[in-house]
Amino acid sequence: MRTTGKKSSNTLVRDLVNVGIFGALYLVLSGLGASIGFIPAFIVVSTCMVSLVTSVPLFLFFSKVERPLLCCILLCLLFGVVMIISGHGISFGLLCVVYGVLAGLCLNLFHKNFIGCLLANVMISFVPSSMMIPLWSSTEEYLAYCSSVCDSAYIAHLAELSSSYWPLIGLFGFGAAGAVVGGFIARRVMKKHFERIGLAQ
Template sequence: MSNVRTTGKKSSNTLVRDLVNVGIFAALYIVLAFISSSIGYIPALIVFSTGSIGLVTSIPLFLFFSKVERSILCCLIFCGFFGTAMFVMGQGILMLTISLLVGLLAGVALKVLGKGFAGLFSANIVLSLMSSSMMLPLWTSTEEYLEYTRTMCDAGYVAKLAELAQSPWPLVAIYSFGILGAFVGGFIARRVMKKHFERIGLAK
């Protein structure tokens, strides 16, 4: 009977620890994603902004993935935070839906492949699809997205977005650079974690 109580307490403790890690790293991810995506306010760099996000967020994501025990649940909540933030900022239900789907896929990747490099790397690549989807409404709801952007940006920037929306290729580039950024960032994160985080006990 004592074993059952001990096991239940341990499970409760790990759940609390997982939820704390989700809150900390989700907040960090949102801040880093917005800062690194700010290069997209330069019209010529719009399609490269997702690559910047993938590159900058890979190290904290690797650390997050390595620390949580309930991979699927934690990734769902993590991405749910991001999707909710986007929804509140006017992105609509599509971004929230994509975020939850990406969270599920990233969690499954960690569950199936484990917390070795393959699992962390795959989950990081999958998660890049979430941040890369922030501009998807420019193609799925063009007029609404442009109207939303007019409230924050000048006419020249909005005109550049309208020009991008006339072809699907910029959207392909946005996702491609997002994946590329996460790809390169994944290898950088592996080196940093091996050299520093594992040495001081912050990662397994």
């Protein structure tokens, strides 16, 4: 079938609108999921919660976009820009773009099948995990910033976490595990609800 340039630019607009919509939803849901981290014992597992909550919207997003690489980069970039505006460093924004590229490549490589979506979900789950890297890379400043928000027991717990690199590995590990489990839940939900009513392929 002959395709025209007009059609492709129409789908581009649809993809861009989807990036905006799912970007807003991703921000809201990740904020809700991460709020569990206010309890000191759950700081490390909060990334798992974020991945679990955001898996279903991300799977729906992957199934709806026609330019996965561009859309994943833009989604992560939007998240990065919002986080930079709210006080995170430029380096976090760059990391977001890297994760976006990797997620897009996973989707392109596996032609948006389940494995591709799962890998892309894991890549995007590293975005919220990376938000706490300053706790290890610039501990003093991060603790000084947190001391104006939290009580001394919470700061002491953060300082205890920063003394070893295992919690950092745990943050990424739990994030990835949550993304994998969330991916399987998302596949079931997609089949049960969205594919049945024609909202996803």
